Amino acid sequence: MSFELESYVAQILRDIQKRGIDAIREYSRKFDGYDGEFLVREEEFEEAERLIPEEDKQVIARIIERVREYHEKQLENDKLYIKNASLYGIIYKPIRRIGIYVPGGKPLPSSLIMTGVPAKIAGVREIVVTIPPKDGKVNPYVLYVAKLLGIKEVYKLGGIQAIGAMAYGIGMKKVDKIFGPGNKFVNEAKRQVFGAVGIDSLAGPSEIAVIADESANKDYVLADLISQLEHGKDSKAWLLTTSKELAEYCNKEGVKVVLCESLEECAEKVNEIAPEHLEILTKEPLKLVDLIENAGAIYLGEYTPVPAADYFLGVNHVLPTGGAAKFSSVLTVMDFMKRISLAYVSREEFLAERYLGIRLAEIEGMEQHKRSMEIRR
Ligand SMILES: NC(=O)c1ccc[n+]([C@@H]2O[C@H](COP(=O)([O-])OP(=O)(O)OC[C@H]3O[C@@H](n4cnc5c(N)ncnc54)[C@H](O)[C@@H]3O)[C@@H](O)[C@H]2O)c1
Ligand SMILES: N[C@H](CO)Cc1c[nH]c[nH+]1
Numbered sequence: 001m002s003f004e005l006e007s008y009v010a011q012i013l014r015d016i017q018k019r020g021i022d023a024i025r026e027y028s029r030k031f032d033g034y035d036g037e038f039l040v041r042e043e044e045f046e047e048a049e050r051l052i053p054e055e056d057k058q059v060i061a062r063i064i065e066r067v068r069e070y071h072e073k074q075l076e077n078d079k080l081y082i083k084n085a086s087l088y089g090i091i092y093k094p095i096r097r098i099g100i101y102v103p104g105g106k107p108l109p110s111s112l113i114m115t116g117v118p119a120k121i122a123g124v125r126e127i128v129v130t131i132p133p134k135d136g137k138v139n140p141y142v143l144y145v146a147k148l149l150g151i152k153e154v155y156k157l158g159g160i161q162a163i164g165a166m167a168y169g170i171g172m173k174k175v176d177k178i179f180g181p182g183n184k185f186v187n188e189a190k191r192q193v194f195g196a197v198g199i200d201s202l203a204g205p206s207e208i209a210v211i212a213d214e215s216a217n218k219d220y221v222l223a224d225l226i227s228q229l230e231h232g233k234d235s236k237a238w239l240l241t242t243s244k245e246l247a248e249y250c251n252k253e254g255v256k257v258v259l260c261e262s263l264e265e266c267a268e269k270v271n272e273i274a275p276e277h278l279e280i281l282t283k284e285p286l287k288l289v290d291l292i293e294n295a296g297a298i299y300l301g302e303y304t305p306v307p308a309a310d311y312f313l314g315v316n317h318v319l320p321t322g323g324a325a326k327f328s329s330v331l332t333v334m335d336f337m338k339r340i341s342l343a344y345v346s347r348e349e350f351l352a353e354r355y356l357g358i359r360l361a362e363i364e365g366m367e368q369h370k371r372s373m374e375i376r377r
């Protein structure tokens with residue numbers, strides 16, 4: 001992230017905090033050419049539903065089913081155990097109110113499926129969606145997906161102003177955590193509002209890295225690299241290969257080609273990049289997986305191209321970019337939940353073990369902590 005981008009976004013967010021809805025309206029006019037009501041009306045949902053052909057409704061239903069099937073397996077049970085008649089553990093609770101940003105430069109209903117489905121599985125009660133309008137309207141497929149998922153609060157808001165509105169509660173009730181991908185402005189705004197709200201990850205402009213050897217189909221490799229560049233000029237594509245012929249074939253605008261001595265060297269370079277997606281198209285792709293430490297998602301073999309994962313495999317396509325895969329992960333159901341630690345201690349354990357706490361309180365000079373443990377009978 002550049003210093004210019006950071007200060008540009010900070011200035012807009014500060015203005016939104018200071019001037020509230022007036023600033024939101026102004027930026028909406030300026031960046032999205034929109035000057036109307038932000039909240040989508042029931043008639044607009046109905047109109048969107050009418051516009052969608054029956055076959056597309058079936059495609060969407062089937063994709064939602066596949067995404068649901070994959071994500072349901074991620075739901076974790078509370079982890080509790082009993083020791084000395086005491087109860088210890090971790091319990092999970094859904095976040096109460098979340099905001100989902102749906103990209104709208106090129107509207108991506110698939111991104112609402114990828115965020116809305118796991119949110120529902122987690123049991124989130126209140127879901128707000130924002131998406132930049134085009135010619136004053138929200139993409140009908142996005143509204144249709146929202147309707148299928150039971151999401152009623154959809155706002156015609158995009159970019160930094162959408163993130164500011166959700167984070168500071170302007171023109172809507174404030175959310176607890178913001179989810180969803182977006183361009184560099186959205187991503188930087190999410191980074192800056194972290195603290196006022198939670199965020200899922202830094203899921204910015206799309207990226208792909210491919211590790212391939214001489215066994216890979218050249219056309220497949222090139223098509224996959226170029227697929228992610230289609231998202232926009234900030235997207236990135238790297239090819240790491242041991243094949244000179246493939247390197248030459250894929251040496252096209254926007255593709256950074258790195259010719260390596262070995263597949264191990266390819267893996268090392270990938271770990272430095274920490275790409276959003278990594279495809280491995282080698283004779284034995286599974287053998288390389290152990291060497292990869294940093295990637296948002298790893299897809300193996302000829303029949304797992306990134307676009308398949310973007311749309312229908314069921315795996316989540318909201319992934320960290322810009323090197324954030326070094327410290328964060330693909331979106332899962334558990335990102336929509338909080339962990340709460342739980343303990344219910346028995347008298348006998350407390351009395352037998354409290355000398356530990358009392359001594360540590362003495363070491364730290366915490367008289368009142370010590371007293372709280374000492375006075376119990
Ligand atoms: N990492 C992931 O998981 C993932 C998944 C899907 C999509 N993506 C990425 O999401 C992005 C979607 O981008 P998009 O542009 O299509 O939609 P977007 O909704 O993210 O951004 C469009 C909005 O940006 C704002 N904007 C544009 N120019 C601006 C400017 N100069 N100053 C301030 N605000 C400005 C406008 O409000 C506009 O509505 C792509 O980069 C794509 O690669 C990432
Ligand atoms: N490739 C994107 C994630 O970086 C997801 C997506 C949505 N639509 C098309 N592609």
Ligand SMILES: [Zn+2]
Nearest residue numbers: 206228307310
């Ligand atoms: Zn994509």
